Amino acid sequence: LHSKLPDVGVSIFTQMTLLAQETGAINLAQGFPDYDPPQELLEALARHARTPGHHQYAPMPGLPRLRAAISAQVARLQADAPAPDPATEITITAGATEALYAVLAAVVRPGDEVLVFEPAYDLYGPAIRLQGGIPRYVRLPAPHFRPDWDAVRRVLSPRTRLVMVNTPHNPSGAVFTAEDWHELARLLDGTDALVLSDEVYEHLVFDDAPRISARQHPALRERSFVLSSFGKTYHATGWKAGYCIAPPALTTEVRRVHQFVTFAVSTPTQHALADALEADITDAHARGLATFYQEKRDHFRTLLAGAGWDLLPVPGGYFQLARYDAFSPAKDVAFAEFLAREKGVAVVPVSAFYHDGLDEGLIRFCFAKEAATLEAAAARLR
Numbered sequence: 001l002h003s004k005l006p007d008v009g010v011s012i013f014t015q016m017t018l019l020a021q022e023t024g025a026i027n028l029a030q031g032f033p034d035y036d037p038p039q040e041l042l043e044a045l046a047r048h049a050r051t052p053g054h055h056q057y058a059p060m061p062g063l064p065r066l067r068a069a070i071s072a073q074v075a076r077l078q079a080d081a082p083a084p085d086p087a088t089e090i091t092i093t094a095g096a097t098e099a100l101y102a103v104l105a106a107v108v109r110p111g112d113e114v115l116v117f118e119p120a121y122d123l124y125g126p127a128i129r130l131q132g133g134i135p136r137y138v139r140l141p142a143p144h145f146r147p148d149w150d151a152v153r154r155v156l157s158p159r160t161r162l163v164m165v166n167t168p169h170n171p172s173g174a175v176f177t178a179e180d181w182h183e184l185a186r187l188l189d190g191t192d193a194l195v196l197s198d199e200v201y202e203h204l205v206f207d208d209a210p211r212i213s214a215r216q217h218p219a220l221r222e223r224s225f226v227l228s229s230f231g232k233t234y235h236a237t238g239w240k241a242g243y244c245i246a247p248p249a250l251t252t253e254v255r256r257v258h259q260f261v262t263f264a265v266s267t268p269t270q271h272a273l274a275d276a277l278e279a280d281i282t283d284a285h286a287r288g289l290a291t292f293y294q295e296k297r298d299h300f301r302t303l304l305a306g307a308g309w310d311l312l313p314v315p316g317g318y319f320q321l322a323r324y325d326a327f328s329p330a331k332d333v334a335f336a337e338f339l340a341r342e343k344g345v346a347v348v349p350v351s352a353f354y355h356d357g358l359d360e361g362l363i364r365f366c367f368a369k370e371a372a373t374l375e376a377a378a379a380r381l382r
């Protein structure tokens, strides 16, 4: 078979999880919590699993009650933007992963250009290329990984179909500010380029910084697909449930693809998530995530302080980037392998987030872990 992705191997996250299993290393590589979803959510899932009639296909766009609950929460948390219409603007997908793929398949034609900020989540480039699209990369410079809007302007062209944004950003944690959204809107004014805003870590913004969605900029809202993930919000990456919010005309196109990729998402899962959202009218869970993860960030950084690691700032998300040049001149892939095999901690080499494997001597730790896990890992890393 003539591969459509001959240069793509098993994802770095899978590789590092396998290496952790093989070596017994503590897995701070693949991004997932080592704790479970809230007890109420687990009980809701068990309840719906026992409920007759909750086991056949959900409606293609998602359960109406889940879409209504999402709309209500988004309206509360983004009070300056109109509530998304559950009927025409919200689609439940099999994680943000499916939403990313559905958006790209819906809008990218062969030869279309897609602007991608790098480092970038590993699926962006290959998923664009599968549509015949051409990724155009703009580097986010370390240590702050802030967009350079002049560089963006130089890469935009009449062939730019889509701009992909990820805020808070994986792997750096960088967060778009109101000025960033304003700059993006200004550059896209008068073009017909669309925006995909991957906001799966939307609730994980630290130090009281404002968390601003693409939806909160009126000019961008009209041209944006905004993605979120219950995997991140409810510590349930294995449930594979997320959603896409977009204006009706864009949502129609996403659903055209979604109906042929998964058709619908697991019914009992959607009922359980609807229960959790409906019960939490003060959004205590979502609002509490910033503090919850900020404490983990600070704990991990304190544990590693003074040991020679150069810890980059972490404004959001659940990853800590670190420079290791005080210990080793090795390439990041080799250093990650050494850490797993010799020191018993699995991490992700950040070169995996660059299409050309750019190696800036950085590794990524996931700190979505119990305090005891972070302490055990830090003892080895020290």
Ligand code: PMP
Residues within 6 Å of the ligand: 031, 094, 095, 096, 097, 098, 121, 166, 169, 170, 198, 200, 228, 229, 230, 231, 232, 237, 240, 241, 242
């Ligand atoms: N986008 C980014 C930036 C992510 O980090 C992840 C999760 N690793 C996803 C999308 C995928 O989300 P989900 O697990 O809901 O498919």
Ligand code: GLN
Residues within 6 Å of the ligand: 011, 013, 014, 029, 030, 031, 032, 170
């Ligand atoms: N989003 C996770 C990460 O960045 C990985 C998800 C996956 O393994 N596909 O680590």
